[in-house]
Amino acid sequence: MTVLTSLPISLQTILLLLASNVFMTFAWYGHLRNMATAPWYAAALVSWGIASLEYLFQVPANRIGHTQFSVGQLKIMQEVITLSVFVPFAIFYLKEPFKLDYLWAAMCMVGAVYFIFRNA
Template sequence: MHIPVIVQTVGLLTLSNVFMTIAWYGHLKGLASKPWWIAALISWGIALFEYLLQVPANRIGYTQFSLAQLKIMQEAITLTVFVPFAIIFMDQPFKLDYVWAALCLVGAVYFIFRA
């Protein structure tokens, strides 16, 4: 069974972003009462899984996409992971600014991927 490069790349980058978002921001709520160095060590441990997914994602993606395309893809995925995380896990209110930021990223994706 052959999985297309775009599916592999987006799938791995999405999973890596879940780990990255938890590592970067999850400690603000989940470990708020712990000393910063404990939060940092736990975050580094979580970030290891992010790298174990992100590195192969970029290696696979680079066989078909340019470096700029990979970066813009990463940024678009980051926003799609971050917004639900902020709203659901961090109890942040939804902001219309998320929509405007998403539209800007749609534009970035368009310009970087157009022929």
Template sequence: MSLNLPPIGITVSLLLASNVFMTFAWYAHLRDLTHKPWIVAALISWGIALFEYLLQVPANRTGYTVMNLGQLKVLQEVITLSVFVPFAYFYMKEPLRLDFLWAGLCLLGAVYFIFRPHLHSILQS
């Protein structure tokens, strides 16, 4: 069975997966590799980041067929926060803070303004 997702669905799916790798590459070493030299953490993070790029590049290429660069960037930031908050809470054991909510609300405003001129055509694709 083949999923026939529209470009926006493919983009969001790939960016979600990409951001999981990105978040682990950027932050997991703070919990798991503190006893290792920084160069070891950097090389492991670099290896994880390869998988991020293998998903992120096709995501952006697909997304750019239906969105402009600004829209892709704002979408990326929304997805980043959507992945980061559960990562921080569940994996890093950080407390949930109202700052995450306020940041999310600010991003909703960014989404509205960056997608407003093209909202109807994006929802149709």
């Protein structure tokens, strides 16, 4: 963790949000591949356990990030990172086909980033 604290706040925030999103993506969608035949409540319990690990990254990311970013900026960063983690996960892990809609969604996110950061 000391290596992380030597990095700029923006990079600390992004790396923690990235780690957080990897856990959360597995919590929300990993059971579709790994536990497809398990009862929903078993998948929910496993997902809940994974999601609890996600908070070990999400909470520090927001606390550290809020020293430099507004809440709106943190949220948009979170959403961009979420899409950046989700698309490769869907394609490579869940074997979903690539759709141009992912590209269009990313372009919308670029617009959101512009508007939320333009007066920063």
